[in-house]
Amino acid sequence: MSSLTDTAVVIIDPYNDFLHPSGKLNGLLAQSLKETDTIKHLQMLVKVARAHGIPIFYGLHQQHKPGFIGGWKHATPMQESQRDSVAFQEGSWGVEIYDGLEPDISRGDVVVSKHWCSSSFQNTDLDYQLRQRGITKLVLGGLTANTCLESTTRYAYELGYHTTxxxxxxxxxxxxxxxxxxxxxxxxxxxxxxTVGEWARGLDKAA
Structure with missing residues (x-):
């Protein structure tokens, strides 16, 4: 096992509501998930991280509950859509982590505080948790490519992290x-x- 103490994997929003065929939002992603074989590659990402002792940080979206964005005057269309669809409902099966992607705290995984909009850094403790552990290199996957994953990585870029x-x-x-x-x-x-495979082969060569 290689020592990669400055590296962490970050997985964004691997909720059942996104990834499982019965998830509330799965229909919006189904074509793209299938064509990219996303779930297989996310599970491979977790397996590779485990094999190399790399911790996984979970950036999760805020969950819907009574009073969600109640009284807000500046809610985004995304937040209003979540309110109306009751997606990512607190305590529901939909906010459980998809099978094979679950965090393992005993291996150093961290579930950070939940993001309200797109970036898993904005108004969360992700940066603090990473810096406490001396992590400077991030390997990122998750959902969605154009919103939360991209926004999180842009924020990491601004903060000086090396991003893959x-x-x-x-x-x-x-x-x-x-x-x-x-x-x-x-x-x-x-x-x-x-790709996950190319990243994994690079780790194997380094080891």
């Missing part, structure tokens, strides 16, 4: 949107855009 984005461990609301993100937009700010 995994283009087959994500999905978009359409395949075209996902492809635009991974092929055109991500290379503008990520240090590296690659």
């Amino acid at each position: 984005m995994l283009k087959d461990a994500t999905a978009g609301f359409t395949t075209e949107q996902k492809d635009a993100a991974t092929e055109i937009i991500w290379p503008l700010f990520a240090n590296r855009v690659t």
Whole structure:
């Protein structure tokens, strides 16, 4: 097992509501999930991280509960849509982590405080938790390619983290949107855009 004490994997929003065929929002992502084989690659990402002793940080969206954004005057369309669809409902099966992607605190995984909009850094403790552990390199996957994953990585870029984005461990609301993100937009700010397999082979060579 290699020592990668400055590295962490960050997985964004691996909720059942997104990934499971019965999830409330799965229909919006189903085509992209299928064409990229996203779930298989996310599960591979977890397996590789475990094999190399790399902790996984979970960036999760705020959950719907009574009073969600009640009285807000500046809610985003995304937040209003979540309120109306009752997606990511607190205590529901939909906010459980998809099978094979669950955190393991005994291995150093961290579930950070939940984000309200897109970035898992904004108004959360993600940066604090990473810096407490001396982590400077992030490997990111999750959902969605054009929103929370991209926003989180842009924020990491601004904070000075070295970022690797995994283009087959994500999905978009359409395949075209996902492809635009991974092929055109991500290379503008990520240090590296690659696949889970290529990233894993690099770890094996380094070991």
